[in-house]
Amino acid sequence: MSRRGQPNLATPGRRQVILEAALACFDETGVAATTIEQIRDRAACSIGSLYHHFGGKEGVASALFIDGISDLNAGLLQRLDDCSNAEQGVRTCVLHYADWVTRQPELARFLVHAREINFAPEARAELKAIYQRHFGAVFTWFGRFVLRGDMKQLPPETYIPIISGPIEDYARLWLSGRTRTPLAEVAEVFAEAAWNAVRAS
Amino acid sequence: MSRRGQPNLATPGRRQVILEAALACFDETGVAATTIEQIRDRAACSIGSLYHHFGGKEGVASALFIDGISDLNAGLLQRLDDCSNAEQGVRTCVLHYADWVTRQPELARFLVHAREINFAPEARAELKAIYQRHFGAVFTWFGRFVLRGDMKQLPPETYIPIISGPIEDYARLWLSGRTRTPLAEVAEVFAEAAWNAVRAS
DNA sequence: GCATATTATAGAATATAATTCTAATCTAAA
């Protein structure tokens, strides 16, 4: 028993428990409006524990964000492995995003709506490294098809917005409840549009 | 002189002064991290005044958001008036967004990054009405060209993401400093891609 | 196994920020 009469509830999974509690709170109330206290309640942990692992709400949000993005990115690279031509690759970018959002809407909602996280310098650096590695890999994958003339030659920084922008925009719409049509029902339309936008004409 | 030795600085433009101060704070520090105190300092007003006009930070953000969206929307409808065919219309949607963001990057940054505002019910209702009116007008404008066969027939809720998603995605990139290439330099690419994605094939 | 270092938990104490509230002042209309 601790000094103040409560047992110490240390568990190896405490970090994960806090992350899940936080995600549920963020999803119900929004990141800005959820309090440390709410997360603490739902995770059934102490304030000290929460600060020990994450250093505050900002830190919880950062960790959640980095985990989410990493999972999303890793999934895409895995699926690109099975593609053998430019059209398949482009369609996979769109369809994977739609699948992923459909499978974990709470996490997706968090990623999409939480653009206002004030990442700590280390988190910022980690995120930057993640992006660089990911986009590097994606560009490597697609590069040969541009060189080979299967895809239009465009300013490099425009490919991702052109291919992924529309499905991401629609996902935001769906996640916020402003449209009912599930992603699965329109994903093909976006895949088709993306391919039309970048295929060599 | 007031009870506590300070003159009352009432001005008719106080509301606007607060909005501008808030935007500057939001842009420098992020919405989540700016405090009422910071806004109060920059606007040189009292806490009472701020709460009187907006009811808190949330209210300031809501007003700013509604003003910004309204201006963006109004501008588009105005420019669509001068268009006489589908291609011009589609390109105008893209180019107007690029122009608008370039002209007021701070406000654009706020609109784009502040997806986490907890609008009060009235603000939410107002925003919904604004969106309905705007998208209603835009769909009316484009409808005839779809009927006439100049544009692809697609699920209605996919047109806007397909046309505007990419330029919005790129604008986010540019506004957050992750790309240097100005919108004006790539806007044509996006206009072209948008038209290719929706033109009748 | 036992001592010791490291990591994790707890929650009271403190610091910071949001919000409310009452009084004073301004403005415009009668």
Added chain:
DNA sequence: TTTAGATTAGAATTATATTCTATAATATGC
């Protein structure tokens, strides 16, 4: 003028975030 409503002021209060010290659990070296 007078007066009602709108606006401003800032102290007081309330809510929330953060720090800090004491314990307890766990891992590590011997």
